[in-house]
Amino acid sequence: MKHIKTINMGALKNSIAKPGCKECANSCQSACKTSCTVANLECENR
Amino acid sequence: MKLHKFKQMGMNIVIDVNSGAIHVVDDIVYDVLDYYKNLSLDEIINKLQTKYNKEQLEEAYDEIRQLEEEGMLYTEDPYKNIILNDNGPSYIKAMCLNIAHDCNLKCKYCFASEGDYKGERKLMSAEVGKKAIDFVIENAGPRRNVEIDLFGGEPLMNFKVVKEIVEYARQREKETGKNIRFTITTNATLLTDEIMDFIDENMGNVVLSIDGRKEVNDNIRIRYDGTGTFDDILPKIKKMVEKRKDGKQYYVRGTFTRENLDFYNDVMMLADEGFKEISIEPVVLEDKHPLSLREEDLETIYEQYDKLAEEIVRREKEGKGFKFYHFNIDVNGGPCVYKRISGCGAGYEYVAVTPDGDIYPCHQFVGNEDFKLGNVFTGIENNELIKTFKNGHIYNKPKCMECWARFYCSGGCQANNYSFNKDIHIPYELGCKMMKKRVECAIAIKAKLMEE
Ligand code: SF4
Ligand code: SF4
Numbered sequence: 001m002k003h004i005k006t007i008n009m010g011a012l013k014n015s016i017a018k019p020g021c022k023e024c025a026n027s028c029q030s031a032c033k034t035s036c037t038v039a040n041l042e043c044e045n046r
Numbered sequence: 047m048k049l050h051k052f053k054q055m056g057m058n059i060v061i062d063v064n065s066g067a068i069h070v071v072d073d074i075v076y077d078v079l080d081y082y083k084n085l086s087l088d089e090i091i092n093k094l095q096t097k098y099n100k101e102q103l104e105e106a107y108d109e110i111r112q113l114e115e116e117g118m119l120y121t122e123d124p125y126k127n128i129i130l131n132d133n134g135p136s137y138i139k140a141m142c143l144n145i146a147h148d149c150n151l152k153c154k155y156c157f158a159s160e161g162d163y164k165g166e167r168k169l170m171s172a173e174v175g176k177k178a179i180d181f182v183i184e185n186a187g188p189r190r191n192v193e194i195d196l197f198g199g200e201p202l203m204n205f206k207v208v209k210e211i212v213e214y215a216r217q218r219e220k221e222t223g224k225n226i227r228f229t230i231t232t233n234a235t236l237l238t239d240e241i242m243d244f245i246d247e248n249m250g251n252v253v254l255s256i257d258g259r260k261e262v263n264d265n266i267r268i269r270y271d272g273t274g275t276f277d278d279i280l281p282k283i284k285k286m287v288e289k290r291k292d293g294k295q296y297y298v299r300g301t302f303t304r305e306n307l308d309f310y311n312d313v314m315m316l317a318d319e320g321f322k323e324i325s326i327e328p329v330v331l332e333d334k335h336p337l338s339l340r341e342e343d344l345e346t347i348y349e350q351y352d353k354l355a356e357e358i359v360r361r362e363k364e365g366k367g368f369k370f371y372h373f374n375i376d377v378n379g380g381p382c383v384y385k386r387i388s389g390c391g392a393g394y395e396y397v398a399v400t401p402d403g404d405i406y407p408c409h410q411f412v413g414n415e416d417f418k419l420g421n422v423f424t425g426i427e428n429n430e431l432i433k434t435f436k437n438g439h440i441y442n443k444p445k446c447m448e449c450w451a452r453f454y455c456s457g458g459c460q461a462n463n464y465s466f467n468k469d470i471h472i473p474y475e476l477g478c479k480m481m482k483k484r485v486e487c488a489i490a491i492k493a494k495l496m497e498e
Contacts, residue, residue, distance in 0.1 A: 003075045003106045007496050008377045010118055012066025012386070012453055016125070020384030023191045025227075026140035026396045027385075028408070029459045029481075 161199035258312020393435025410461030
């Protein structure tokens with residue numbers, strides 16, 4: 001493509017195929033904890 | 047909202063909200079996208095012909111259409127039914143143990159009102175701690191990974207019990223086949239060699255609090271006699287971090303307030319001290335608190351995030367990179383959509399336990415009787431409340447459903463939502479604005495680093 005460079009094809013949609021095992025870490029946004037946003041968690045089921 | 051676009055670091059970035067696809071586009075596409083869904087190609091050409099020629103516009107239009115067909119632009123939300131149909135049981139698999147409702151500091155912004163959570167100063171007994179471990183193991187059901195956060199107040203004021211709890215957990219791990227991961231959050235004042243070795247060996251993560259520059263830290267993070275802690279904690283934090291070899295996790299974290307809106311300098315100070323995992327986060331306080339962040343501070347805060355994003359890219363390219371926690375978005379992986387739509391888990395996958403063994407949806411609800419879920423000795427008493435929290439996901443938050451950042455944010459902090467709006471379903475707006483800015487920065491950093 002000339003006008004558009006895609007840097008991510010849509011990992012979100014593809015992850016629907018994952019089992020949704022819910023083994024991944026908890027995520028808290030508050031400033032007093034490890035406080036991550038959910039999007040930087042790691043998947044335990046790669 | 048299906049699409050979000052913004053300009054940063056000289057790039058035009060387009061996010062397809064529902065698929066997670068990310069594109070860097072030229073000015074023509076960027077402008078065509080304003081009309082693509084509402085106007086025909088001819089009408090768009092009419093509108094933009096003073097800026098671009100017909101051929102360019104046709105090409106741009108075609109490329110957009112192609113990506114739309116391939117499911118990378120204007121994608122519909124395919125997830126809603128997954129969560130609405132999820133009536134299965136939920137399992138409490140993460141727990142915050144308030145080891146000490148007491149603290150040796152009195153930081154001016156502390157949500158726990160100097161450690162006691164507006165109650166009595168109290169330390170958790172080993173008995174309560176062990177019972178809490180039993181509780182979480184039982185309630186984790188089939189989940190193998192269990193997280194325990196040792197928290198306070200200042201948990202190291204009760205180090206003896208920390209040790210007993212960890213030892214007990216190790217024994218229970220063997221008996222049950224669970225994998226228990228500990229994190230400790232400390233103000234670093236009480237770290238000794240013995241304690242550091244213990245932490246290094248037993249904690250999956252250690253969170254060390256310092257607010258950045260000396261004058262900033264010592265204005266806020268003070269002892270009872272009013273003296274600052276900077277000179278005491280910096281060497282200890284460094285020593286603790288040096289012990290974390292082989293990819294063992296740590297975070298050096300602080301909070302910014304109205305008094306250091308130039309927090310870029312605090313992040314840089316920590317980076318220049320050699321820390322690689324840094325977090326400086328916005329304080330959350332009611333408007334009338336002198337340290338609170340307000341709407342009028344946002345422009346400055348945005349500028350600071352922009353500057354930080356640019357500096358991170360620069361340092362990364364020079365091989366001197368560091369991680370800023372809130373910019374660490376994994377655009378290619380990250381958790382699956384099941385996790386992203388379910389939020390922080392407070393109140394149904396994650397709970398907090400007080401020194402008396404009382405259970406609350408999370409550390410921020412501790413002390414608010416309306417939110418008491420039960421006690422580790424007697425079990426859960428308020429199953430309705432657990433249900434409310436489980437259903438407190440983005441699909442039940444109208445504001446989030448209109449928000450492009452929903453799969454990165456997952457609906458904000460229930461506790462903040464409640465404290466500002468008395469309803470966990472109504473997002474805390476100032477928090478949303480900063481969250482969205484950080485997500486933009488995080489994506490821009492990724493795009494910039496992939497550009498070259
Ligand atoms: S909490 Fe705010 S930023 Fe997060 S998804 Fe909801 S509206 Fe968006
Ligand atoms: S409600 Fe807020 S403070 Fe509590 S766990 Fe969720 S994000 Fe963290």
